[in-house]
Amino acid sequence: MPNKLLLVASENKKLERIVTKSKLTRPIVQRYVAGTTLAEALDVTEQLNSVGIDVSLDLLGESVHDLKQSEAATAEYIRVIEGMAPRSASATVSVKLSQLGIVISSESCEKNLRRLLEAARAHGCEVEVDMEHSSVGRETLEIFRRSHAEYPETRVAIQACMRSTFQDLYEFGDNPPKIRLVKGAFDEKVDVAILDRDDVTAQYQHFAKWALANLPDPAFGTHDDACIETVKQTARELGIDKRAFEFQMLQGVRRELQEQLVREGYRVRVYLPYGTEWYPYLTRRMAEKPANLLLFLRSVVGS
Amino acid sequence: MPNKLLLVASENKKLERIVTKSKLTRPIVQRYVAGTTLAEALDVTEQLNSVGIDVSLDLLGESVHDLKQSEAATAEYIRVIEGMAPRSASATVSVKLSQLGIVISSESCEKNLRRLLEAARAHGCEVEVDMEHSSVGRETLEIFRRSHAEYPETRVAIQACMRSTFQDLYEFGDNPPKIRLVKGAFDEKVDVAILDRDDVTAQYQHFAKWALANLPDPAFGTHDDACIETVKQTARELGIDKRAFEFQMLQGVRRELQEQLVREGYRVRVYLPYGTEWYPYLTRRMAEKPANLLLFLRSVVGS
Numbered sequence: 001m002p003n004k005l006l007l008v009a010s011e012n013k014k015l016e017r018i019v020t021k022s023k024l025t026r027p028i029v030q031r032y033v034a035g036t037t038l039a040e041a042l043d044v045t046e047q048l049n050s051v052g053i054d055v056s057l058d059l060l061g062e063s064v065h066d067l068k069q070s071e072a073a074t075a076e077y078i079r080v081i082e083g084m085a086p087r088s089a090s091a092t093v094s095v096k097l098s099q100l101g102i103v104i105s106s107e108s109c110e111k112n113l114r115r116l117l118e119a120a121r122a123h124g125c126e127v128e129v130d131m132e133h134s135s136v137g138r139e140t141l142e143i144f145r146r147s148h149a150e151y152p153e154t155r156v157a158i159q160a161c162m163r164s165t166f167q168d169l170y171e172f173g174d175n176p177p178k179i180r181l182v183k184g185a186f187d188e189k190v191d192v193a194i195l196d197r198d199d200v201t202a203q204y205q206h207f208a209k210w211a212l213a214n215l216p217d218p219a220f221g222t223h224d225d226a227c228i229e230t231v232k233q234t235a236r237e238l239g240i241d242k243r244a245f246e247f248q249m250l251q252g253v254r255r256e257l258q259e260q261l262v263r264e265g266y267r268v269r270v271y272l273p274y275g276t277e278w279y280p281y282l283t284r285r286m287a288e289k290p291a292n293l294l295l296f297l298r299s300v301v302g303s
Numbered sequence: 304m305p306n307k308l309l310l311v312a313s314e315n316k317k318l319e320r321i322v323t324k325s326k327l328t329r330p331i332v333q334r335y336v337a338g339t340t341l342a343e344a345l346d347v348t349e350q351l352n353s354v355g356i357d358v359s360l361d362l363l364g365e366s367v368h369d370l371k372q373s374e375a376a377t378a379e380y381i382r383v384i385e386g387m388a389p390r391s392a393s394a395t396v397s398v399k400l401s402q403l404g405i406v407i408s409s410e411s412c413e414k415n416l417r418r419l420l421e422a423a424r425a426h427g428c429e430v431e432v433d434m435e436h437s438s439v440g441r442e443t444l445e446i447f448r449r450s451h452a453e454y455p456e457t458r459v460a461i462q463a464c465m466r467s468t469f470q471d472l473y474e475f476g477d478n479p480p481k482i483r484l485v486k487g488a489f490d491e492k493v494d495v496a497i498l499d500r501d502d503v504t505a506q507y508q509h510f511a512k513w514a515l516a517n518l519p520d521p522a523f524g525t526h527d528d529a530c531i532e533t534v535k536q537t538a539r540e541l542g543i544d545k546r547a548f549e550f551q552m553l554q555g556v557r558r559e560l561q562e563q564l565v566r567e568g569y570r571v572r573v574y575l576p577y578g579t580e581w582y583p584y585l586t587r588r589m590a591e592k593p594a595n596l597l598l599f600l601r602s603v604v605g606s
């Protein structure tokens with residue numbers, strides 16, 4: 001699926017330092033990232049809201065490796081919620097459990113997540129739990145599952161490429177969660193994930209139909225015309241209202257399509273990252289979009 | 304997955320007449336088919352039983368197109384059960400619902416199946432419902448499902464390649480059926496099935512682990528060393544007895560491996576077809592095994 005070299009690059013710390021300092025990466029960063037501060041991100045949020053697009057704010061940063069950092073990230077996320085709530089009624093926050101310390105301690109990560117969910121609820125906004133590499137994916141889902149009964153408004157990202165996806169969802173039983181269906185952007189092995197590109201697309205479409213028929217308020221995280229068409233058509237066939245689900249896309253990707261879907265009456269939410277730790281996020285985006293690869297490589301070589 | 308040309312050939316009636324008459328196909332037929340009569344099939348059954356291998360008898364023939372034919376096939380299957388029961392305590396029969404008239408009438412097909420299940424039970428033997436092309440697959444599963452509560456001893460073949468496999472199984476709820484897990488041998492489209500060969504193998508392995516942990520007395524229909532190894536290893540890890548599941552293989556394929564598994568203490572069952580309508584069955588086997596393709600094509604050209 002995504003470019004493997006770039007996925008490896010996304011975890012290379014030395015390369016991260018070089019690329020982050022390079023001025024040549026600035027145009028790419030500006031396209032995909034809403035800025036380095038919450039204030040900038042909230043300005044972009046309002047711009048998007050003004051054309052009918054919802055956002056999900058993502059504080060960049062992943063794989064925190066000590067408790068202090070994970071608590072700082074949690075506190076920062078609570079500030080995001082506090083800053084966001086009065087400016088955008090529909091905004092959500094997207095959080096990676098690796099940022100909340102899943103690698104250090106599952107227990108403290110869960111505690112951090114619950115603090116976040118409580119703060120979000122107090123401010124009338126919702127949280128979306130991003131999915132990460134399978135090395136933490138199952139634990140992410142288990143922590144999410146334990147909070148789900150208490151906070152059913154929370155959404156979790158589910159990857160169509162993963163072989164366990166249906167099992168994972170069925171294990172919720174009669175009370176399935178809100179999901180954001182994505183194809184999957186991590187470098188996974190064939191034993192846990194479907195790797196063939198066309199098969200993943202078909203799997204996404206298959207799952208999308210199932211989600212529309214079986215899950216509450218599903219979100220479809222995709223820029224793929226074929227997948228979007230499947231969602232639209234299935235919703236029509238099942239008589240599902242255009243406002244009973246949503247499309248999610250990344251900041252900087254297919255803006256015209258986003259606005260077109262809004263004009264057609266669909267809900268659209270843009271995943272809006274901000275912060276300074278954009279390197280792993282952007283290398284994954286580059287891995288998905290080969291057209292940007294040359295620009296990106298030039299920024300590495302030029303530094 | 305399987306050779307597409309041969310799968311198309313398997314449904315070509317003109318080619319079927321030519322190939323069936325050709326004497327050159329005889330060596331292939333003899334390898335894969337137990338004979339044209341029940342008596343011959345029962346002799347082969349006893350030979351296999353004598354080396355510790357169970358069988359599942361399959362009366363060749365599919366896609367019956369009138370009610371009389373479907374009733375005749377049902378009656379013939381009942382004769383199989385009556386003939387088989389006193390000769391082999393462990394033998395099962397494998398039946399295709401297209402033979403019992405699923406294309407003509409779902410209701411009469413279900414009636415035929417129930418007659419068969421009742422006869423099997425009366426003779427202390429069990430039935431396995433083969434899976435067929437997706438054009439009748441869902442209906443096959445629905446008919447099976449309706450009979451399952453009453454006849455839980457019946458096994459159903461489930462294809463790892465199908466995108467709906469997990470859904471199909473989960474829909475049984477707390478009372479899952481006995482399954483025969485196979486990769487899938489039909490010419491399916493990408494919207495319903497995983498097509499990439501390696502992905503199907505990985506999907507099989509993933510599903511096999513799940514089946515061992517979650518399903519009663521699973522059967523693993525595979526000749527693939529990697530899949531067999533996954534089953535063995537998972538059973539060891541989960542502390543599952545070697546007799547609590549079984550391997551199933553086709554007559555004529557990997558006999559040495561079959562006997563080796565028996566020596567290692569595993570249950571092995573051979574799918575043993577007999578009858579005159581071997582053409583669609585054998586072209587599917589050829590499609591799976593390119594090594595036999597040349598021999599097969601020569602038999603067509605030579606006729």
